[in-house]
Amino acid sequence: MNLKDKNSLVTGGSRGIGKSIAMKLAELGANVAITYSRSADAAEEVVKEMKALGVKAIAIQADAVDFARADEVINEIVEEWGSLDILVNNAGITKDNLILRMDEKAWDDVINTNLKSVFNYSKAAAKPMMRARGGSIINISSVVGISGNAGQSNYAASKAGIVGFTKSFAKELASRNIRANVVAPGYITTEMTGSLDEKLLEAIKSETPLGRPGEPEEVANSVAFLASEWSSYITGEVIRVDGGMAM
Ligand code: NAP
Secondary structure, three states: OOOOOOEEEEOOOOOHHHHHHHHHHHHOOOEEEEEEOOOHHHHHHHHHHHHOOOOOEEEEEOOOOOHHHHHHHHHHHHHHHOOOOEEEEOOOOOOOEOHHHOOHHHHHHHHHHHHHHHHHHHHHHHHHHHHOOOEEEEEEOOOHHHHOOOOEHHHHHHHHHHHHHHHHHHHHHHHHOEEEEEEEEOOEOOHHHHOOOHHHHHHHHHOOOOOOOEOHHHHHHHHHHHHOHHHOOOOOOEEEEOOOOOO
16 A cells, blocks of 8 residues: 555544554655644644654644634645645544533534534545545544444434535545545544543443454554555445444
């Protein structure tokens, strides 16, 4: 697999799965821009690590919820590097609660950060990708969007929404040679899942046929495949990276 000279953007690339995806794309030779919301130092560290691999890399502060900012970010990349070939919509948050206890803000924040952001960046990326007659968009959903989860109705709705959006986008843009696919991770060891208690962790492991949590790099490998020409005839697909959890 080779992504040499491809230009890419990973939203939320400062930590966790997004960082692993950015590093994997860079390892395969792509130039990588990452966005972040608060972690400026961590984002600059990721940029340093990517540059050490011999590719171009930049970090851009951008709240993924901000519609107009998505256009600015993508224009900046296209002006700097000439094109945008790969977009990975990874930025995401959780604000868990049971539905009866969930307030409006927890609902809006999660839907806006996880789902509206995918619309913001996909729409903005479609323009340069159409001009270049090709591109690959990979949206990070979750197995929770497929199976639902008590205490995560906002998160599950946002992640299910990503699947519907991606399939619609894939149908609208296929004639322009732009592919769009979803990666749906199961339980992956990152800061997002770091606060889960031991009992819940054991329950998750017992529901996972492969019997262990996944590593961010295992998600990144699937994203790299979908970004590359190795998946040239795949669009509108959902790949679960979940150790069999949602099977
Ligand atoms: P994480 O460790 O909490 O990292 C989240 C990343 O998203 C950070 O880089 C963060 O930037 C960025 N971000 C958050 N809100 C943002 C905003 N408004 N604008 C721009 N960037 C923002 O999470 P993770 O576990 O790596 O998860 C990454 C993606 O995978 C998410 O979409 C998540 O839903 C999905 N996922 C994770 C798991 C899992 O088990 N970990 C399972 C299924 C799906 P800052 O550092 O600046 O805050």
